[in-house]
Amino acid sequence: MKKQAIINVKNLVARYGDDLILKDISFDVFEGEILVVLGSSGCGKSTLLRHMIGLDRPFSGNIMIEGEDITSSDDSHFNALKKIGVLFQSSALFGSMTVAENIALPIQEYSGLSKSSIANLVRMKLCMVNLDGYENYLPSEISGGMKKRAGLARALALNPKILFLDEPTAGLDPVSSAEIDELILLINKSIGATIVIVTHALDSILNIAQRIIMLDKKTKSIIAEGDPRYLKDNSQNVSVRQFFNRKAKSRI
């Protein structure tokens, strides 16, 4: 049984000024899956992500989240944003608020729960990411891996249907990375969130990705799509195999 698509990207063209970043990209994200967008540095992974969460407007093409076109009108754009949670590359926690306040912010705005309930909920969220006890710390007082986890808890604040993670394990030690990976799998399984990850951490990709989309810098489009464990050895494309097997490009 084929799962239902929750995000459709159709003929997306992305440009910054005169620079063409993505040329005519189309793909679907299916409900409940973990999709990893990967590719070499500068191939437009983050650009694709920024377009999918509506931060940048496409040059042409459409992006639909649950049937709502986020590229057209402002209203449906705003509705669609309520269904997504985003973990930014640098966590983007608000530096002037404590960890708990950071997570409570969206909950206060949208849930209608009482203050003490929100406090408990925040503690639950922090418990989920293994960060209980750090409620009253400022983001500047916790480590990089903890910031990522706090950012993840904030992205999860409203239990979004779709979770976008931009380089969730970049700059973390292997143990913390593995913890984050485990957390991602757990969230996917227990809450059933669809997760779109942008990363080039190979271990993570092979551990958690159910499907990958690989972008290429030269053609500015998708060069591979499918199960990473299969593509690793069986892809027809040399650069895909090089990526998965950590081979340098031959300098000729």
Next chain:
Amino acid sequence: MMKSEQLSSRFYEISEKEKGKISILLKGKIDIKNSAHILKKLTPAIKGNSLSSLVIDLGEVDYLDDFGALVLLEIKHLVAEQKAKFNVVNVKDNIKEILSLVNFESHEYFVPLKKYKPPNILVDLGETAIQHTDNIRFFISFLGSVILSFIHVCIHPKDLRINDTITYMKKTGVDALPIVALISFLLGLVMAFMSSLQLQQFGANIYVASLVSIAMVSELGPIMTAIVVAGRSGSAFAAEIGSMKISEEIDALFTMGFNPTIFLAVPRIIACIIVVPLLTLFSDVFAISGGLLVGVFMLDLSTTSYINQTIKTLTLFEVMWGMGKSFVFAAIVAWIGCLRGFQTRGGADSVGNAATSAVVSSIFLIILFDSIFAVLRSFW
């Protein structure tokens, strides 16, 4: 209260089979959309009873997320308050997983968190004192470092970043010219108008020209210009250097063997002390032309007599005095801007604080030094 009576909705059913023994059947999906509603409805029903036990049946719940877990948790707490027994039954596997994820059983949720305790007043006082000493030490060491860098640049002019200096000259000087000109023009206009109200009574209209030119050239011109530059450029210096500081760019400069003071502070200070006196000169000219406008159109003075009177009043000393002051003010504004930038520590808000305190300290120091100059002049 509700013996055998049932309270129910799409999401829950409450029944009380025996006095004090309540069972709640939750149904469907308990998530962000209905958790607040369910809590609001269930809380009074539980609170109003003398409970002996409460059972929550999750048999008909298909899905429950942490908002749902919160509902269970709050109920558990209410029940515990009445010292009654609490039980959750018919928990499906997927729900068990969520509950274990948030440590539903073991975690002490209602224990208040350790609050940050403010230290006692003595500790506070001591810390503030230490902070101020550090601040003053940095103040002096930065002043020293700037002076040393200047000496270094004088000996090795090649080390001065000429291109940067020219850019800052443009930013602080040329770009500020319109606003300085406008403010000075209006100030001259207002001053001429206000003084004419008094001087007219004595038929001393012509002295409006003297008053405007003396006041602007030796006092208000330098001060106004310096304050505008402090607001425009001093704050910009602090913000630029501050954000470089927090993003470790200054550390990068240091490791590459550059002296951050020579690299960042000296070009800005040189640019300022070159262009601010020139700006002051412009400010004087525009202020006098503002006064001229009032003199000619409202006081029936001729352009020639107004200008003659101005030239008669102004001596070269007066002009040089004003320029000299604005030279000092420029050095203060640029120095404070860079100092506050280098002092920045922490996150985005500290960059804002640096910019604010750059403007506040420069305005204070400008006024302070102006008074010192006034005292000096009275002993001349």
